[in-house]
Amino acid sequence: MIALPEPKAAVVARREAILADLARLVGPDALVSEPHCLRAYETDGLAVYRQPPLAVVLPSTTEEVAALLRYCKAEGIRVVPRGAGTSLSGGALPLADAVVIGLMRMNRILAIDYADRVASVQAGVTNLGITGAVSTQGFFYAPDPSSQLACMIGGNIAMNSGGAHCLKYGVTANNVLGLTIVTIEGEIIRLGGTHLDAAGYDWLGILTGSEGQLAIVTEVTVRILRSAEGSRAMLAAFRSNEVAGACVAAIIGSGIIPVALEFMDRPAIHACEAFAHAGYPLDAEAMLIIEVEGSPAEQEDLMSRLGEIVGRFDPLGLKIATTAEESAAIWKGRKGAFGAIGRISPDYLCMDGVIPTSQLSSVLHRIGEMSRSFGLAVANIFHAGDGNLHPLILFDANDPESMAKAEKFGAEILKLCVAVGGCLTGEHGVGVEKRELMGVQFSAADLEQQRRVKSVFDPDWLLNPSKVFPLGATPPVIHAA
Amino acid sequence: MMAAEAPSDEAGLAAQIAAARAAREPLLIAGNASKAPMLRPVQAARTLSTRNLAGITLHSPAELVLSARAGTTLSEIEEALAAHGQHLIAEPPDLHVLLGTESAATLGGTVAANLSGPRRIAGGAIRDHVLGMRAVNGEGTAIRSGGRVLKNVTGLDLCKLIAGSFGTLAVMTEITLKVLPAPERTGTVAIAGLDAAAGVAALAAALGSPYAVSAAAYLPDGAAEALPGLAGLAVHPGVALARIEEFAPSVAYRSERLAAALGRFGAARVIEDAESRPLWRTIRDALPLAAGLAESDAVWRISVPPSQGPRLAAAAAAVGGRWFLDWGGGLVWISAPADEARHRSITEAASAAGGVWTLLRAPASLxxxxxxxxPLSPTLERLTRRVKAAFDPAGILNPGRMYAGI
Known part of the structure; x- marks a missing residue:
């Protein structure tokens, strides 16, 4: 298990006084302090780690967030920002001496402008809530993490969330135009706006994906896009991972960028089929789900181009949806993948490494070998177009030995991703989970430069502590002119 | 004569910076200096150039990635990509004609200025496509951020801070970009006879259509003179242009549908591939402004909410300026005789419209x-100074290039 830092005894000892102060700042109905209520906040999407916080506050305005941060800074209290708590890397894991600032009450849509194609919302609006607010006009918000029904846009900013469709439409950072942030000093800053290019240093860029290390985001302005005329999915089954990987390269090489290009290996196919009865080919070693967009005639044209390419790779099966229902059926198993794995194993770890796509078959082969040597099953689901692997390691959290093996297995997979030219995380974030692996990907100088940027915003390192950076280093001090 | 160093490897560049740091001697950072007239002049006795850090180090077409040393010219990169049917997604401009320079733009300079062209509205800015980089900070320490894969959220994304920082935080030595297949065909729907308000409304309708418009510009008749594809069209008072980039059958289908959807704005002409390509290169490089530019003129590049484009156009016209709009109205190019009063009225109009501006060129005396x-708010100025200090504590890299005293 990853270590959490020692709580500050002086802070914990002052808990009653701190609770009184917090209640004064946000009102008693926005303070959660009873132990049984705090349990609801003790973990996030990485449920193997649990730690109830000192207290939870649920501000309703940016000004309340500012007041809270000013207070915490003055008192030296650590702060953990939280949206919906869906992080898969422990990004919202509390600490015993930390105040959790939950943004879920800030859930209003502030403005929608179809002429300028932007929407401004508070940080606690869900990802799908943005699309829901604009879909009647035929628009959508592009990044689509699997948790989009629950996850909040503030958390999407923190993690620079991706999704199955970001090969074509980009990740969160590519779709954000403006932010309202609150610094640890309690200053409110509006960055960007509703125009495309901001001036000066790229504050939007450094904040997006900063995992709550730099500031708390309270409002977000995103681009909204007009939906294509329609979309359609294809399912192709192959005799080996190698052949499926070569087919992915051939598709990209042909000039077609599908809106989605998902890869599943044999264990993933079997688990999903048993769960969803989606008609997946059980004799295949690998399958691809390929989605294209456009008018019916354009879909037809792209499907025939794709069908020709797939045909060159001796497919075991090829199913082209002819209706929206058939497309939905093809996606059904993939979308239910996590539930399907949950059905065959008490627990699983979902990894998130990224590899150069040319390394696909050798990495899957190596993961198979590791699976046998650790004695733990693994199913691979993966955004094939961009090389973002999601190996699901099956284990039993009630068995400490199984848990320890799963964590070690996961770390070995991520080290392998880095060794072949990839990275530790493509869309889930470092969080608490991958903190100690940062040295595998970055040199001491690389990490020191990142730490200095952290210190620029948060000199005392009070924001979302014990995440992202390996524990133990002294916070750098910045002397500005 | 200004002393100029142009090391041929990263270690040499780092040694130069470390020596300058020890001597507390400011450095003017450049590639081929094609963008030297942009922003503010740097007071430095020495120039450090990346022009000898040249060459493509990786191009993996099937993985959609290209790495090149910072001093590689954009034209070399574009040629290498084209040989594999690919292109730079952000369509970065070549501004040497507009800026009155002769040298060829480098990848490092383009990323340092975060310069993107017409496709920015559909495909993102060049900073969006920087997957990773190597750079040397103001202490002479080589650092790396990001990588060579398409998705990466590992740690703080320093690439974003360094892109667009005009060499004030670190000197990039190698950059990895996401690239994409180039379209098989392009086509442009043109509607002439529109004023700026109607033109931008037409572009908003085009960008709000399901046909994936990849560029959208409005040019008043003066600026539209000599544009490819408009011969015989009664442009006055101006023309709205919307581009489609797809496979050939889709370009034909979407152009026709788009022209029909925009019918309420006026009759549309579809400009075919052979003229559509040079048309958008002309707009990309701001050549409509560059033609007839005087030494005494200033040029501003302004990013505003698209619906505010006509308001900036009116502000430009009010001071005798020339202008045109890209990005559906959201990018305003303005030139006018340079003086402080015009600078004030144009930049105030940009701020009032909720946008930001960049002074691209002005006479050396001004x-x-x-x-x-x-100008930065006090809070942002404090953060800007602290970020600068976090990368370049002695303040030797391009001091004053973006802001006086930083």
């Missing part, structure tokens, strides 16, 4: 006295 970017 440059030191003009702000080149919107």
């Amino acid at each position: 440059r030191p006295g003009l702000t080149a970017l919107p």
